[in-house]
Amino acid sequence: MRGACACAVVCALVAVCGALDADTRAAAERHLLALMGLDRRPSPRAAPRPPVPRAMRLLYEGAAAAHSLPRAAANTARSFTHQPSHLDHRFPNEHRFRLYFNLTAVPQDESARGADLVLQRASSDPLRSSSSQRLLLYDVVRPGRRGHSAPLLRLLDSVPLRDGEGPVTADAVGAARRWLAEPNQNHGLLVRVVEDAPTGADVRAPHVRVRRRAGEDERAWRADQPLLLLYTEDTRAREARERGDTPIARMRRAAQRRGHRAHHRRKEVRETCQRRPLFVDFADVGWSDWIVAPQGYDAFYCQGDCPFPLADHLNGTNHAIVQTLVNSVNPAAVPKACCVPTQLSSISMLYMDDVNNVVLKNYQDMAVVGCGCR
Numbered sequence: 001m002r003g004a005c006a007c008a009v010v011c012a013l014v015a016v017c018g019a020l021d022a023d024t025r026a027a028a029e030r031h032l033l034a035l036m037g038l039d040r041r042p043s044p045r046a047a048p049r050p051p052v053p054r055a056m057r058l059l060y061e062g063a064a065a066a067h068s069l070p071r072a073a074a075n076t077a078r079s080f081t082h083q084p085s086h087l088d089h090r091f092p093n094e095h096r097f098r099l100y101f102n103l104t105a106v107p108q109d110e111s112a113r114g115a116d117l118v119l120q121r122a123s124s125d126p127l128r129s130s131s132s133q134r135l136l137l138y139d140v141v142r143p144g145r146r147g148h149s150a151p152l153l154r155l156l157d158s159v160p161l162r163d164g165e166g167p168v169t170a171d172a173v174g175a176a177r178r179w180l181a182e183p184n185q186n187h188g189l190l191v192r193v194v195e196d197a198p199t200g201a202d203v204r205a206p207h208v209r210v211r212r213r214a215g216e217d218e219r220a221w222r223a224d225q226p227l228l229l230l231y232t233e234d235t236r237a238r239e240a241r242e243r244g245d246t247p248i249a250r251m252r253r254a255a256q257r258r259g260h261r262a263h264h265r266r267k268e269v270r271e272t273c274q275r276r277p278l279f280v281d282f283a284d285v286g287w288s289d290w291i292v293a294p295q296g297y298d299a300f301y302c303q304g305d306c307p308f309p310l311a312d313h314l315n316g317t318n319h320a321i322v323q324t325l326v327n328s329v330n331p332a333a334v335p336k337a338c339c340v341p342t343q344l345s346s347i348s349m350l351y352m353d354d355v356n357n358v359v360l361k362n363y364q365d366m367a368v369v370g371c372g373c374r
């Protein structure tokens with residue numbers, strides 16, 4: 001059987017795309033979602049879908065080009081915006097504001113590998129003094145009680161603010177780790193902007209935007225609002241990294257097992273093992289409502305014969321050469337070697353979770369680079 005050697009990923013995708021009965025289709029979809037570390041398809045809240053923050057879009061483009069995220073070991077990036085509440089009125093100024101990011105939608109199996117608070121610069125303001133400023137970022141470990149106790153703050157980062165282009169980033173990983181471990185101990189982050197001088201006085205007109213101004217247009221604010229970028233590693237990625245095991249090794253073993261089971265092979269003139277085109281269109285799979293980008297991707301697949309004697313360009317292992325040799329002498333004893341992916345590359349996907357937070361995931365081994373006989 002030709003299909004016997006094809007890899008499981010591609011089979012699942014093709015199965016979802018193909019005309020199948022509802023049950024088989026649902027099973028194939030579940031299988032594919034599990035592969036992506038999701039227990040069900042996300043159902044983002046009703047349209048209109050909020051725009052993807054610029055920082056996430058840039059991260060996606062960078063990840064798609066580099067096949068990785070800019071944090072060691074992270075395979076996921078999630079973005080969060082401040083959740084407004086009645087507490088916002090206690091912080092009427094631009095130089096001292098509490099930001100609350102609700103991380104409860106982050107799956108339990110993800111651990112934080114990094115967290116950046118990304119702040120946009122305020123447009124030039126004539127009031128701004130020429131002296132430089134400093135941004136102080138605190139984790140609110142315990143909120144203050146009016147007239148009773150001062151808040152307990154832990155300094156997370158201190159970033160000098162100078163005139164310049166581009167957003168300002170502060171490290172918030174200490175707080176993010178704590179919130180993931182104890183969600184009910186999340187009291188937000190406190191952002192302060194002070195003079196970068198021994199006095200450390202509050203500034204009148206800060207360099208960065210932390211809160212929405214009265215009457216500010218919703219769209220304009222959306223582009224300028226602070227963003228928390230959380231980088232995480234999920235269990236699958238961590239286990240694979242710790243084992244030093246790559247999904248390709250698992251796939252190769254699975255393909256070999258399937259190969260051994262495939263006794264009745266069709267006799268036909270076959271093309272030799274090679275990579276063949278396969279474009280997976282997420283619209284065909286019915287996933288275009290939650291996958292923001294890409295719309296689809298070139299997955300490729302491997303198919304073809306592994307004839308005796310095994311040519312060099314078929315990327316065979318010594319074992320495959322021996323197996324092919326034994327097969328040529330006694331086809332009943334062992335099957336031929338299998339045409340399988342020998343080199344794979346990752347893809348990055350941008351999607352919306354159930355609460356409309358934008359998520360970027362890097363999925364290992366999703367596209368075939370090279371095929372071979374194994």
Ligand SMILES: *[C@@H]1O[C@H](CO)[C@@H](O)[C@H](O)[C@H]1NC(C)=O
Nearest residue numbers: 083101102103104105106355
């Ligand atoms: C955080 O979001 C969840 C839904 O994901 C919601 O149930 C919860 O009430 C939110 N927490 C706060 C403090 O707003």
Ligand SMILES: *[C@@H]1O[C@H](CO)[C@@H](O)[C@H](O)[C@H]1NC(C)=O
Nearest residue numbers: 273274275313315343370371
């Ligand atoms: C063997 O592997 C190389 C590199 O991965 C690839 O360029 C080549 O196309 C592969 N051979 C076949 C038959 O796919």
